[in-house]
Amino acid sequence: MGASYHQFCPVAKAMELLDERWTLLVVRELVSGSERFNELRRGLPRMSPTLLSRRLHQLVRAGVVERHVDGADVRYVPTQAGRELRPVLEALGAWGVRWIGELGDADLDPKLLLWDMHRHVNHNAVPAGRTVVQFRFRDVPADLRDWWLVIHTGEADVCDVDPGHGVSVTVHADLRALVSVWLGDLSWPNALRGGAVEVAGPEALRRALPRWFTLSEFAAVPRPTAPA
Structure with a gap:
């Protein structure tokens, strides 16, 4: 103590x-x-x-x-x-x-983001069998760029090396943008529309992917109203 x-x-x-x-x-x-x-x-x-x-x-x-x-x-x-x-x-x-104000670049950690996301998988929405989501962060050093989330039979695991399974969908994203989505500051549609997040794969899976995750518990926190 x-x-x-x-x-x-x-x-x-x-x-x-x-x-x-x-x-x-x-x-x-x-x-x-x-x-x-x-x-x-x-x-x-x-x-x-x-x-x-x-x-x-x-x-x-x-x-x-x-x-x-x-x-x-x-x-x-x-x-x-x-x-x-x-x-x-x-x-x-x-x-x-x-x-608390805007996050600094040093606060943005893909390892922590993926670890948090793996705890918020909506297993009822993910297709049956094994689903592999590859995340590629285009604005981070090469050794932190590629991550895989393997979802299977009610469990999820995060890999920082290729697990060797076929990839269902690939998410190309700016790290800050995906963190903003996760925290509720940026919606999935706006992130996709603006190109900060792109999803590659079969159309049905691309459309379904946002429903595979329940966002951070802090995403629903009301933001303070800006002064008039």
Whole structure:
């Protein structure tokens, strides 16, 4: 736990645990369903493994997370205290959507975008069998340009190397544009109409693709009304 504020205020006491760097983002991943260390790392790609281990240990010690060990399988599961942080995170995210300014280029991460998208696949809308969506970001370095989302039997996985399956549709996009779609700042039709996002593949699949995803939970947050 971080240094004490020496205040009896419950906000101060909560922040002694939660305001250390990365802690709330670790909780974000845990309440979003990531349980294993490698899953957490994929949702926190710029966090060092050593620091992630330290933060998990602190959360376990504070009673926010339980560590479940079954042989070599180790899972981190939020306790009731951890689960009760979900609305706190939702409120913070909604506030950030409404009041934090435009994202900088360094904030745009294709790895994090695809990891978030794979958790929001609408499996009822995706065709039966295996569906592979290739994403090609034309405005990022070559080693981050190509990604594959493999959807099959109610599951989805993100690959940064060709998984070797036939591609159903290919999405060519500016990274900023697809992040804007994901966060609800740009609609699929407008992104496609303006050419910032292009979809290649059979016509029926191209038309259906936007329905394969439920957007980020923050996409529906009302934006502040501009002053008259």
